[in-house]
Amino acid sequence: MPTVRQPALRLGEVVFCCEAGAFSRVRVEVPGWAPARPGQFAMLHVEGSARFLARPFSLSDEEPRGAGAVLTFVVAPVGPASQELANLRPGARLSVLGPLGRGFDLEEILAPAPARGACPAALAGSPRRRLVIVAGGVGIAPFPLLLRTLAQGGGGGRSAPVCTRTPLLLCGFRDQAQAEAVSVLQEGTEELRRAGMGSGLLCATDDGSVGFHGPVTELLRREVSSGDRVVACGPPAMCRAVWGLCRGISDVQCWFSLEARMACGVGSCHGCVIPLADGSLAKVCRRGPVLRGEEAFGEVEHDLLTR
Amino acid sequence: MIFSPDNGALSSCLPPGTEPGGPLTTQLGPLTLAHPLINASGTFDLLEAAEVLGQEFVARPPVAAYVPKTVTLHARRGNEPPRLVETASGLMNSIGLPNQGVEEFCRHDLPRLLGLPCPLIVNVAGFTPEEYVLAVERLRWALDEALGVYGSACAASSPSAAPYVAGRDEAARPKPAWAWRVGLEVNISCPNVHSGCMSIGTDPDETFALLRALREVWPEPALLVAKLTPNVTDIQAVAEAAERGGAGALALVNTFKGLVLDPVSLRPLLGGVTGGLSGPAIKPLALRAVFEVRQRVGIPLIGIGGVETVVDVVDFLAAGASVVAVGAAGFRDPCLPARLAGELGEQLRRRSLSLAELIGVAHAAG
Numbered sequence: 001m002p003t004v005r006q007p008a009l010r011l012g013e014v015v016f017c018c019e020a021g022a023f024s025r026v027r028v029e030v031p032g033w034a035p036a037r038p039g040q041f042a043m044l045h046v047e048g049s050a051r052f053l054a055r056p057f058s059l060s061d062e063e064p065r066g067a068g069a070v071l072t073f074v075v076a077p078v079g080p081a082s083q084e085l086a087n088l089r090p091g092a093r094l095s096v097l098g099p100l101g102r103g104f105d106l107e108e109i110l111a112p113a114p115a116r117g118a119c120p121a122a123l124a125g126s127p128r129r130r131l132v133i134v135a136g137g138v139g140i141a142p143f144p145l146l147l148r149t150l151a152q153g154g155g156g157g158r159s160a161p162v163c164t165r166t167p168l169l170l171c172g173f174r175d176q177a178q179a180e181a182v183s184v185l186q187e188g189t190e191e192l193r194r195a196g197m198g199s200g201l202l203c204a205t206d207d208g209s210v211g212f213h214g215p216v217t218e219l220l221r222r223e224v225s226s227g228d229r230v231v232a233c234g235p236p237a238m239c240r241a242v243w244g245l246c247r248g249i250s251d252v253q254c255w256f257s258l259e260a261r262m263a264c265g266v267g268s269c270h271g272c273v274i275p276l277a278d279g280s281l282a283k284v285c286r287r288g289p290v291l292r293g294e295e296a297f298g299e300v301e302h303d304l305l306t307r
Numbered sequence: 308m309i310f311s312p313d314n315g316a317l318s319s320c321l322p323p324g325t326e327p328g329g330p331l332t333t334q335l336g337p338l339t340l341a342h343p344l345i346n347a348s349g350t351f352d353l354l355e356a357a358e359v360l361g362q363e364f365v366a367r368p369p370v371a372a373y374v375p376k377t378v379t380l381h382a383r384r385g386n387e388p389p390r391l392v393e394t395a396s397g398l399m400n401s402i403g404l405p406n407q408g409v410e411e412f413c414r415h416d417l418p419r420l421l422g423l424p425c426p427l428i429v430n431v432a433g434f435t436p437e438e439y440v441l442a443v444e445r446l447r448w449a450l451d452e453a454l455g456v457y458g459s460a461c462a463a464s465s466p467s468a469a470p471y472v473a474g475r476d477e478a479a480r481p482k483p484a485w486a487w488r489v490g491l492e493v494n495i496s497c498p499n500v501h502s503g504c505m506s507i508g509t510d511p512d513e514t515f516a517l518l519r520a521l522r523e524v525w526p527e528p529a530l531l532v533a534k535l536t537p538n539v540t541d542i543q544a545v546a547e548a549a550e551r552g553g554a555g556a557l558a559l560v561n562t563f564k565g566l567v568l569d570p571v572s573l574r575p576l577l578g579g580v581t582g583g584l585s586g587p588a589i590k591p592l593a594l595r596a597v598f599e600v601r602q603r604v605g606i607p608l609i610g611i612g613g614v615e616t617v618v619d620v621v622d623f624l625a626a627g628a629s630v631v632a633v634g635a636a637g638f639r640d641p642c643l644p645a646r647l648a649g650e651l652g653e654q655l656r657r658r659s660l661s662l663a664e665l666i667g668v669a670h671a672a673g
Binding site: 006008009043045050051052053054081095097129165260261263264266267268270271272273274275283 | 619637642
């Protein structure tokens, strides 16, 4: 009987590493890797590194290989640990603990509108949701796997494929160098096209060098409409702005992938807590990293949220 | 990391040669440990890890005894984030003892933890001596109820019907039937709370008085461990006071109080302002503490501080510790204590030493 693969600490080997605009795309082969959900993360630690702790990185893509998978991580080289990871060469080894956390549950996110009244036909006729993806900078990381999952039916084979109208991708970047990272979405969008779904993509840059000149939330303001389902990952200010904008529109729900300084990734250290809307502290590693807007931000004043 | 050959996953948390009764078996007061590697309180949550990584962690824990996170009399929120940051060869934390309180702990966690196949060492802290006593009393009632007492006329009936009364004839005092599987560690060393804890553990007289009071509610032969702070001028004086007060073992050391500034704002980075330093950076400091305390007290020592490799384990044992706890390094690899136990067995074979011969060898002449 085959054993069920579960999250564990495993040894991975870098098979490919390339630039993706201002970021790096690192591919790591991990034998025995348990299939992940988009939005989940892994704790990475380079073998022989001078860094003491592993660091959490959002899983960007996952392709089955043998009894494991080749994982992709999109890394912004902002500190010593991420620079070390971004500069790895094929053959380098690292420990990979994962998949961890609660990711994006596409079945829940894209659940059709509940049937009104007693007529069962109402459900079949209900409009399909549109998924709107908002990424800020390296917050683009979790979405290649999300697109692939969407193209493959989204529900992990547990039930009927999730339905979506053509998903819309809104990506915000600082400048042209960062914006080249949009290439990481290419495989996912191609897979969507092959699945007959297609996708729309709009970019914004802070300096206007690519696409819309301004914040990605301005693109969202123009595009979002009632009934949409929004998933977002990016700087805290962007996430709060997305929430401030969407919570005022009827029947728009939001999910955010959040981050925090983290030591263990499995709930041991109590280090990664963030304050939730109800004032309680929650571990990002266990309760998140994906949280609903209501949980994470709640009734924050609209004026404070938009910039 | 421990890898099974087939799929690269960390496999058994129990490497060969560390079975109960094997050559690495060690004694910590009344507790028999299959090997000398445990976890430091607050750095490993077995129940959380099992939920994420599989029930294997509960069935075969990677530690020879499990020390849960500190429990206090009342539930605590803990400090505001950010709570941790990596520093050179170390980790600064300001967690602030978040926990559900002793009542919830006894109701929810304790029954599961008593099912572990290894001894349990419950860690308790307080903000006044009375809080320590009340929390430990509550814990003891739960243990008496779950596991029973002996040596008293009321032993067969509900233990709560005959609570221990201080000053009663010693022979009539009911003895805990669970002393061989549950111990108590008192945290008198957390640097991240503003009263109690470290303010007690930095004063030999207060340490003595607290241990003396706790012995009334946590009687012999049950294990009573005092976890000491290194943030003192003379750790030997505190260690001696704890031993005189009735401690059956000492755990040393807790974290070193420190400060990290935000590089941009130049204000304190951690939500709790100051924090505690752990990790390889503190190992020589912790080793010195164990070495010096060994010279002055006779009770067993649990060595803690920057343990990352088997060399560190051997060092702490040689300096006089009978048991070694893995702290922050376990965040990277939850099975690290089990791996180090396996490697310790190899080291002993290579050096042709028994565990008993290794313990304290640094103090031998020549």
